[in-house]
Amino acid sequence: MAAKTKPISPEEALDPSRALVPSVQQVNEMRVRRGFWPKVRRTAARIPFADQLLSVWFAARDPATPTTAKGIMLGALAYFVLPTDAIPDIFAGIGFTDDAAVIAALLATLGAHVKRRHRDDARAALERLKGDTG
Helix, strand or coil: CCCCCCCCCHHHHHCHHHCCCHHHHHHHHHHHHHHHHHHHHHHCCCCCCHHHHHHHHHHHHCCCCCHHHHHHHHHHHHHHHCCCCCCCCCCCCCCCHHHHHHHHHHHHHHHHHCCHHHHHHHHHHHHHHHHHHC
16 A cells, blocks of 8 residues: 655755655646746746747657756746746846746756757747747
């Protein structure tokens, strides 16, 4: 008989030391699946790192990306999606600096897993978004 696992809190889901725990990875994946595109649609024109963010999204969704890398990518994307973070996104000019730093750190460490096809998909998605709003 399988033991019951206690639900994890949002704080536990964001703990980097737990990023690869399967239950945390599932929470992050669900959070990203629900909130990523709505937030990107609202903010893509205001954030200069949108292409990098979308590249990470496509890499995290790629079956060829190693599971460990996906878990960390999903954690970074979940941080972007969360309405409460180190610097709230509502602050004009500085609200997304923490999100940009997280994506930059992710790309510095796991950038080899973000392939040209992911960057190409990101550029195409940004073009579609611009077409939808323009």
